[in-house]
Ligand code: SAH
């Protein structure tokens with residue numbers, strides 16, 4: 119009889135890709151994917167703890183499984199990811215939800231299969247949280263779910279210790295995969311028909327720092343040199359490490375998309391210093407100017423935090439000012455969330471919630487108006503779109519242009535995985551609508 123798995127993923131792209139690795143291991147154990155959690159034999163929660171609401175979300179969903187587990191006693195519930203790796207959280211989770219069968223940390227991912235097999239032989243919960251990273255494991259066979267796009271990890275962990283951020287504590291120190299393994303993975307994906315590759319790391323610009331391996335720009339060049347038509351993206355770039363050489367490599371290699379995610383976090387020098395970001399607002403702007411000197415049409419997207427401890431009205435205005443002057447294609451905006459164990463959690467002058475809420479509303483309004491302005495400029499233009507799927511609600515195909523903009527268009531036959539020229543007829547906020555002009 120077939121056995122089924124269901125995975126719930128929270129958090130970043132890195133986690134989405136890690137869930138593909140978990141799916142790969144579950145299929146090796148003979149499980150098949152299923153869409154409904156009620157029908158599965160094993161439910162996995164791949165969690166995130168970047169902000170408090172990410173944590174609450176996971177806790178809430180795991181709590182909701184109590185009834186189902188009582189009715190289906192043989193069902194296995196496994197919880198892993200960044201939340202469980204936090205100091206004391208695994209014990210906390212076990213106490214709160216004793217019916218969870220397997221709890222594993224970010225450094226235990228490669229042993230996931232063994233943990234499941236161990237649980238199948240035992241009545242007790244299996245809890246394993248390794249506190250050190252260990253060697254990079256290269257034997258993964260991810261079950262990829264996002265054709266024509268594919269993700270490749272190039273670095274794991276982070277050394278930057280931005281004062282608000284939990285990632286270095288739950289993902290460990292930065293380590294880079296060897297370039298030959300990354301290039302081999304890219305070649306295989308392209309040979310198998312994937313059309314867009316995104317290189318993943320918390321700070322891709324510091325790839326292989328301090329080793330004799332290729333630098334990040336060299337790695338990009340080597341992947342872009344692989345035969346075939348495909349797009350190459352990467353994220354995330356830390357502004358302090360964004361180099362002129364990188365801007366030049368983007369400009370010289372048409373396969374590398376003219377789109378860079380460059381989180382600014384704040385426009386205030388006082389706050390940037392307190393955040394330990396290691397650049398000033400002027401230095402950030404200078405990096406965007408350098409990038410646009412080489413790549414004039416480059417889309418720059420960003421992340422911004424409001425309500426960091428001590429953020430004054432003027433500091434917040436400086437962030438608004440940065441948005442006014444840089445011309446971001448889009449921005450992810452967050453209210454600062456206090457994370458136990460980080461340096462910022464101990465800072466005085468935490469900003470009251472109502473102030474942060476008012477600030478984020480104002481920031482979102484500005485960001486959206488800028489995005490809309492840029493979208494409107496697309497109307498009448500023809501862009502090359504990589505078709506990614508079909509939207510059932512809209513009854514239209516969808517894809518993105520190289521700048522990362524979502525484009526919807528009608529078509530009679532399935533064109534997922536194809537590059538198409540689409541003439542834009544209208545813009546609606548961040549997404550665009552149009553018609554295929556060829557194919
Ligand atoms: N490594 C990437 C992304 C890390 S997490 C980088 O350095 O940019 C993604 C985003 O979450 C961050 O860019 C930041 O804007 C936000 N973030 C991280 N910690 C946060 C916190 N404690 N509160 C609110 N937002 C946070």
Ligand code: SF4
Nearest residue numbers: 276278279280283285
């Ligand atoms: Fe967190 Fe900063 Fe590392 Fe990004 S660079 S993961 S924000 S510590």
Ligand code: F3S
Nearest residue numbers: 129130166167168200
């Ligand atoms: Fe990603 Fe969340 Fe972990 S953003 S690295 S899954 S804390």
